[in-house]
Amino acid sequence: xxxxxxxxIAIDRSVGDFSYDVNYEYDAGTGLSDKTIDYIADxxxxxxxxxxxxxxxxxxxxxxxxxxNWASKDLDNIIFNNIRYYLSQGTQPKRSWDDVPxxxxxxxxxxxxxxxxxxxxxxxxxxFDSEAAYSNIKAAVGEQGVIFVGSTEGLHxxxxxxxxxxxxxxxxxxxxxxxxxxxxxxxxxxxxxPPGVKVKHPLQAYFRINAESFGQFExxxxxxxxxxxxxxxxGCTAPKFETSTLxxxxxxxVAMKGAKIQYVTVQNWSPNVFNLxxxxxxxxxxxxxxxxxxxxxxxxxxxxxxxxxxGRKARGEVISIALASDGQHQDTGAKMIHAADxxxxxxVSKSISVGTGRATYRGLVHVPKHLKGCKNxxxxxxxxxxxxxxxxxxxxxxxxxxxxxCQHEASVSQISEEQIFYMQQRGISEGAAMSLAVNGFVNDLxxxxxxxxxxxxxxxxxxxxxxxxG
Amino acid sequence: MSTTLDDNTIETTTPAWLAELQAAALKxxxxxxxxxxxxxxxxxSDLSALNLDxxxxxxxxxxxxxxxxxxxxxxxxxxxxxxxxxxLLHADTASLPAGVVVAPLDVAARDxxxxxxxxxxAQPVELGSHKYAALHKARVTGGxxxxxxxxxxxxxxxxxxxxxxxxxxxxxxxxxIICGENSKVTVLDYFQxxxxxxxxxCGVNDLHLERGAKLNYVAVQNWSPTSLAFxxxxxxxxxxxxxxALSLNFGGGFxxxxxxxxxxxxxxxxxxxxxxxxxxTRIVDQRTLQDHAAPGAASDLLYLNALDNAxxxxxxxxxxxxxxxxxxxxxxxxxxxxxxxxxxxxSMPGLEILADDVRCTHGATSGEINEDELFYMQARxxxxxxxxxxxxxxxxxxxxxxxxxxxxxxxxxxxxxxRLGLPVQ
Numbered sequence: 033x034x035x036x037x038x039x040x041i042a043i044d045r046s047v048g049d050f051s052y053d054v055n056y057e058y059d060a061g062t063g064l065s066d067k068t069i070d071y072i073a074d075x076x077x078x079x080x081x082x083x084x085x086x087x088x089x090x091x092x093x094x095x096x097x098x099x100x101n102w103a104s105k106d107l108d109n110i111i112f113n114n115i116r117y118y119l120s121q122g123t124q125p126k127r128s129w130d131d132v133p134x135x136x137x138x139x140x141x142x143x144x145x146x147x148x149x150x151x152x153x154x155x156x157x158x159x160f161d162s163e164a165a166y167s168n169i170k171a172a173v174g175e176q177g178v179i180f181v182g183s184t185e186g187l188h189x190x191x192x193x194x195x196x197x198x199x200x201x202x203x204x205x206x207x208x209x210x211x212x213x214x215x216x217x218x219x220x221x222x223x224x225x226p227p228g229v230k231v232k233h234p235l236q237a238y239f240r241i242n243a244e245s246f247g248q249f250e251x252x253x254x255x256x257x258x259x260x261x262x263x264x265x266x267g268c269t270a271p272k273f274e275t276s277t278l279x280x281x282x283x284x285x286v287a288m289k290g291a292k293i294q295y296v297t298v299q300n301w302s303p304n305v306f307n308l309x310x311x312x313x314x315x316x317x318x319x320x321x322x323x324x325x326x327x328x329x330x331x332x333x334x335x336x337x338x339x340x341x342x343g344r345k346a347r348g349e350v351i352s353i354a355l356a357s358d359g360q361h362q363d364t365g366a367k368m369i370h371a372a373d374x375x376x377x378x379x380v381s382k383s384i385s386v387g388t389g390r391a392t393y394r395g396l397v398h399v400p401k402h403l404k405g406c407k408n409x410x411x412x413x414x415x416x417x418x419x420x421x422x423x424x425x426x427x428x429x430x431x432x433x434x435x436x437x438c439q440h441e442a443s444v445s446q447i448s449e450e451q452i453f454y455m456q457q458r459g460i461s462e463g464a465a466m467s468l469a470v471n472g473f474v475n476d477l478x479x480x481x482x483x484x485x486x487x488x489x490x491x492x493x494x495x496x497x498x499x500x501x502g
Numbered sequence: 503m504s505t506t507l508d509d510n511t512i513e514t515t516t517p518a519w520l521a522e523l524q525a526a527a528l529k530x531x532x533x534x535x536x537x538x539x540x541x542x543x544x545x546x547s548d549l550s551a552l553n554l555d556x557x558x559x560x561x562x563x564x565x566x567x568x569x570x571x572x573x574x575x576x577x578x579x580x581x582x583x584x585x586x587x588x589x590l591l592h593a594d595t596a597s598l599p600a601g602v603v604v605a606p607l608d609v610a611a612r613d614x615x616x617x618x619x620x621x622x623x624a625q626p627v628e629l630g631s632h633k634y635a636a637l638h639k640a641r642v643t644g645g646x647x648x649x650x651x652x653x654x655x656x657x658x659x660x661x662x663x664x665x666x667x668x669x670x671x672x673x674x675x676x677x678x679i680i681c682g683e684n685s686k687v688t689v690l691d692y693f694q695x696x697x698x699x700x701x702x703x704c705g706v707n708d709l710h711l712e713r714g715a716k717l718n719y720v721a722v723q724n725w726s727p728t729s730l731a732f733x734x735x736x737x738x739x740x741x742x743x744x745x746x747a748l749s750l751n752f753g754g755g756f757x758x759x760x761x762x763x764x765x766x767x768x769x770x771x772x773x774x775x776x777x778x779x780x781x782x783t784r785i786v787d788q789r790t791l792q793d794h795a796a797p798g799a800a801s802d803l804l805y806l807n808a809l810d811n812a813x814x815x816x817x818x819x820x821x822x823x824x825x826x827x828x829x830x831x832x833x834x835x836x837x838x839x840x841x842x843x844x845x846x847x848x849s850m851p852g853l854e855i856l857a858d859d860v861r862c863t864h865g866a867t868s869g870e871i872n873e874d875e876l877f878y879m880q881a882r883x884x885x886x887x888x889x890x891x892x893x894x895x896x897x898x899x900x901x902x903x904x905x906x907x908x909x910x911x912x913x914x915x916x917x918x919x920x921r922l923g924l925p926v927q
Contacts (some may be wrong), residue, residue, distance in 0.1 A: 101540050119754040150903050398869075403841060419828070425853040430546070431868040433843040438869070444862040 048269030048300060050142065050447025051242050052135035056161075060118035062245070066090065067373050069215055072118045076184055076218065076492055079191075089204045089214030093461070106332050110306055115247040115278055117216045118162045123184055126166035131345060132158075134347035136165040143269060145238050155180040156234035159250060160240050162218040169235070174306075177226040178262075180235050183251045193224050201284035201314045210310040213249045213282040220250030220281065225260040225291075234263040234296070239279075240275060241270035241305070247278040254284070256291035256319075265296040265485060269329075272302040276331065279305055285313035285321055290344065292320045298485060299470070301329035309335045312367070315375075317343030324480055326353045327362045336394055338367030341375035348377040351480050356389030365394035365427075366410075370436075374405040381412045383475050385421035391397055395427040397438055406437040411497075412442040446471075514757075519619065520611050527639035533757070534633040543630030546816045546848040547787050551756035557609065557702040560587035560671035565696060569585065571791050575690055576913055579660040579676035580604075586665040588673055595896040597658065602687075604660055605648040607676055610647030617649060621680055621710055625736040629741050629760040629789040633730045638674050638704045645676025648689060650739060652682035652712070659688040661908070666725070667696035674783060677707035681715035681743070688718040688910065693733075694727035703731040711743035713767065718907065722917065724753040724806040727782055731757045741767025741796075748775040748905070750914070752921045759788040765799035765827075774803040777898045779921055780813035780845070792834065793829040797857075803834040806901055808894045809845035818850040821864060825856045834864040841890065841896055891922050898922075 060071045069090055073083040098107050126132045129146050140146060140158050147412040151155040155169035157180070164182040173180075179190060186194050221237050241248050256262050270277060279301060287293045293313065301307050307330040313321035317334035350366035368377035383391035393412045413478025414423040425442045447469040455465035471478075478486050514693035516524075526609035536552060537544040547819050563586035565568060570592045573584045581604040584592040590606045598604060603614060611618050627635040646662045664675040677691055695701060703725055711717055731754045751757055778786050792801040807815040821832045821900050838847035871893050879889035898918045905911040916926045 076712040102542050145618045252721060389655075401846075414853075414855070416855065416860070419858050420825070420856075421858060423853070423855045425851075425864070427849075427866070428545070429849040429866055429868065431840060432846040432848065433840065434840050436840075436868070436870075438867065439847070440851065440864075440866040442851070442853060442864050444853060444860060444861070 048143065048270050049302060051271035052139060053456035054121070054242060056119045056120065057122055058120045060116065062116050063113040064115070064117055064216070068117050075118065075120070077121055079187070082187065085199070086215050086388060089211050092205045093208060093211035093215055094322070096205065096211055098208060104328040104332060104363060106361065109276065110278060114245060114275070115244055116243065117247050117249070118218060119243050119246060120161060120163040124164050125167035126184055127168050127476045129166060132165050136160045138239065139240055139242065140166070143238065143240070148236070153236045154231055155235045157182060157221050157237045158240070159219045159237065159339060161242055161246060161248065164219055165303060166214065168243040169274055172233060176229045178229060178231055179222065181222050183217065183220040183253065184224050186253065190222070194222060194253065195257060197284065197286050198253055201286060202282055202310050202312050206310060209280045209308045210282050213280050213310070216247070217249045217251035217282065219248070220252040221254070221264070222252070223262065223264065224256040225256045225262045227258040228260060230261040231263070234265045236265045236267070239266065239268040239351045241277055241279065246271045246279065247280065249288045250281045252281065252283040254293060254295070255286045256288060256293050257482060258288045259290045261292040262278050263294040263296065263482070265482065267298050267300070269300055270302045270305055272477040275304065277305045279307045279309070281309045283309070283311040287313065287315045287321050290319060294322045294324065296324045296481060297326060297487060299327045299333065301328055303329065303331050305330045307333040307335065311335065311337040313339045313348070315341050315343065315346035315348060317340055318345045319343060320347040322349040323366070324351045325364065326481070327364055330360065332361045332363065334363045336365040336367050336396070338369065339377065340369045340371055341377065342371050344372045345374045346372060347375065350379045351477055352381040352382070352479050353474055354381070354383040355381065356385045356390045356391040358387035358389055361390045361392065363392040363394060366400070367396040368408055369410070370399045370403060372447055373403050376407045378408070379410040380477065382415070382477055384415045384417065384425060384473065385423050386417045388420045390422040390424070392426065393442070397427070397429045399431045399436045399438065401432040403433065405434040408438040410440040413473070414443065414444045415470070416446050435454055509562050513727070515860060516608065517611055517615065520776070524640050527636045531633055531636035531896070534636060534753045536633065537630060541630065543789060544692065545818070545850070546784055551785065554702065557670045557672045559729070560666065560673055561668055562589060563587050563591070563665065563696065565666045565667065569696055573692070574606050575661045575692065575705060576909070578658050580656050581659045583646055583661045584663045584665070587671060589666055590644060599654055599656060601651040601654055602656055603647065605647050607642065607645040607647055614647065614649065617680065618647065618772035619823060621678060621702040621708065623706065623708065625708060625738065625762070627708055627734055627760070629762060629791060631732055631734050631758060631760055632642045634704055635706060635734050635802070638706045638734070641672070641704070642674040642676045642706070646675070646678070648679045648687070649679070650681050650685040653684050654682070655686040659690050659820060661690045663692045663694065664705070665694055665696050666701040668817055669699045670701065671703070672702040673698070675705040679717065679719065680710045681709070681712060681717050683712045684714040686716040688907070689720070691719070691721045693721065693723045693725060693731070695724070698726050700728040700755070701726060703729060705732060706734045709735070709744050709745060709747070711737070711739045713740045713742055714742040718910070719748070720910070720914065721749045723751050723757065727753060727784060729753070729757040730755060733757065734760045736762045736764070737772060738764050738766055739770040739772050742769040743767070746770040746773040746775070746905070750917065751776065751778045754786070755784055757786045759786065761788070762793060763801055765792045765801060767796050768798040770796065770799045772801045773802070773904065774840065775901055775904065776805040778805070778807045778815060779894065779898070779903060780807060780815060780855055781810040783812045785814045785816070788818070789814040792821045792832055794821070794823045794830045794832060797827050798829040799827070800831040801833070804871040804901055804904070805836045805900055807836070807847060808839040808841060808897060809847055810841040812842070814846045814848070816848045818852070819864070820852040823855045823857050823860050823862065825855045828859040828910065830857065830860040830862065832849065832860070832862045836866045838868040839894065840868060841894070853900045891924050895919055895922050895924055
């Protein structure tokens with residue numbers, strides 16, 4: 033298909049592109065130093081061990097090099113001293129939307145969060161810049177002993193669970209950005225599901241960046257105790273500013289024996305956001321951790337959700353959809369660390385590159401010595417829409433010893449001219465045909481999302497086809 | 503690198519331009535830092551294996567007659583050259599068609615200076631071993647220059663043997679093949695240790711195929727099991743030309759192989775094949791690049807590793823489709839057959855696609871022998887160990903099926919069978 037007749041694809045980002053003037057009560061100013069960290073620790077009334085943890089992490093952040101020896105050089109455009117590290121109107125989230133300050137309430141109303149909560153969610157947390165503005169869990173779910181609060185509240189009210197797992201799945205020094213998050217973290221969720229409790233409806237967090245040149249560093253810790261089940265969903269948006277914004281989260285999941293955690297992300301940051309996130313889960317015996325990850329927004333995303341399969345028969349899964357439009361680089365993938373016998377992992381990744389967009393899959397599969405019966409399956413498919421689109425695949429697979437099997441398959445293709453022609457023959461316009469073909473490409477993965485999200489996703493990937501039809 | 507090796511003097515017959523080139527290469531070698539752990543091109547590799555301190559300049563071989571007699575390959579050849587410790591021991595070029603040049607490097611540099619200068623190490627080394635390629639360039643004395651003029655077909659294979667002898671001896675085997683338009687040739691390179699000593703081999707082979715040319719290149723590597731070896735290859739394929747390159751890594755303690763195929767013209771094709779039976783503590787570290795610079799070209803890579811004992815394989819391959827290289831058809835596959843609990847296979851099959859309208863797939867598999875197959879053979883009275891070898895042999899033989907020439911296929915099939923310790927029929 034010649035380049036000229038290719039229709040353009042535009043994605044509707046108008047929904048999240050607005051901001052309000054907010055008078056922040058707490059503002060750590062611009063730039064990062066030990067003083068910034070003390071300011072955050074003071075405002076949040078951190079216990080002493082957390083304050084020390086932050087300072088130690090800050091030292092590690094300074095020591096660690098940027099990963100530019102293998103990653104995008106675009107990382108060098110992050111000026112850490114031009115970022116605002118903490119902005120809030122207080123650290124106490126409201127339990128009722130009526131108590132949420134107007135401008136924040138309007139923000140979340142426009143994003144449809146309260147409506148979704150009424151419809152199908154077991155609990156909601158809505159974070160506005162550094163702190164949660166709203167946090168609530170349905171009474172019935174709370175009565176089962178499920179804890180769903182912000183990270184600050186989790187730290188203060190449930191220290192015995194929090195401290196046991198905090199920073200244990202992702203060590204501070206894992207990478208430069210996990211160290212940065214550990215130094216200045218604020219917000220995010222803390223979830224504990226007691227043994228045997230199966231939370232029927234999803235818990236949801238919504239992350240909103242409102243301020244310019246702001247860095248959001250939420251920290252999420254989810255612990256599913258023996259035999260429990262929980263699904264967590266997160267969404268995010270930010271207005272489009274001229275200056276760049278940094279979002280660098282750390283998410284740790286712990287699934288105890290036989291527990292199941294599903295973590296769903298629909299990332300739709302505006303195209304000025306650097307989205308550099310570290311996500312990892314620890315799966316004990318027969319536990320199952322599944323990351324369902326969809327990346328549509330941001331300028332550069334680097335995110336490789338991982339599962340450490342620590343117990344026998346543990347299972348890890350990553351389902352990933354990435355859409356890279358003009359000027360975007362979606363550098364996503366998965367890490368599967370097999371650390372016990374008979375553990376199985378599955379990675380399915382589909383990416384679409386549009387215009388000058390670049391989608392990269394980076395994967396790590398590790399099966400160490402003396403393990404038996406470990407299996408990994410990896411499938412990566414990439415779809416290229418325009419002649420300037422780019423896609424890369426960089427998997428890395430290490431298998432030691434017999435008795436395990438790993439397979440990796442990847443393919444790159446474009447929408448076939450025959451497909452489009454076939455549909456045009458039946459009276460479908462070229463634009464609509466392209467849209468159908470793209471949706472067909474990701475459809476089997478979109479169906480893995482909860483129904484309400486797959487609708488949202490379809491709307492987000494509602495590719496508007498324009499352009500000359502030959 | 504010890505002083506004895508640095509003292510290696512350039513022969514007085516070397517033309518001035520080559521001496522200059524070699525002096526500059528030595529500086530380049532010295533100024534290029536050694537690979538570090540942060541180098542993606544050396545990920546999973548064993549950097550401690552790269553210590554060259556112990557190696558010395560190779561002395562003239564003692565067993566010249568024995569080496570010449572042991573240089574036995576296919577039954578009939580168009581030409582045969584034998585090198586021992588960088589020096590030419592034997593050359594038989596009587597059966598070559600008119601116009602075809604098969605000459606040692608020093609002769610070619612003198613008699614065919616213009617062509618030699620145009621092609622000799624003209625390609626930048628991009629896959630990590632720039633430093634060692636510079637060392638090769640600075641030190642190379644022995645090696646083969648093969649030039650096949652346009653429209654000439656060399657029916658019988660050309661064979662070149664490279665021997666190394668003596669403790670810590672260093673050799674720098676070089677093969678430069680230039681295939682003129684619509685020419686056709688088959689070249690077999692043999693790399694062998696004369697004894698069981700540790701040696702250092704740093705080899706480069708550059709293959710150039712002009713429009714419509716056809717080249718079959720086979721490297722049979724059998725250095726001693728403690729040797730350190732580099733084999734750096736680049737293949738440039740012009741329009742409608744077809745290259746098929748196969749490496750058989752039978753020996754070596756640490757073998758670093760780098761293969762770059764550049765598809766430079768429409769309709770060009772490159773096949774990259776490798777067979778690696780690994781045992782002991784041997785490491786084979788292979789990096790490949792299928793560089794699609796032109797539209798409508800095809801490349802196909804298949805690397806097979808069978809890993810026994812505490813051996814290790816590293817495979818990092820990249821299919822790169824450059825902007826505008828539409829209608830590319832590229833395939834890449836690495837298969838690891840893991841035979842022991844101590845062995846390790848690392849696979850990094852990569853894709854970088856900057857054009858649309860392409861068909862690119864890659865795959866990597868790691869697995870073990872199917873117990874049912876072993877049981878089936880045991881039930882028919884085949885001992886378990888023999889059964890294992892038979893399965894590994896079948897695994898490798900399946901790759902040889904791709905070779906076009908039946909006699910070559912059978913000949914290399916016997917070599918693989920022999921290497922696995924199975925009786926050859």
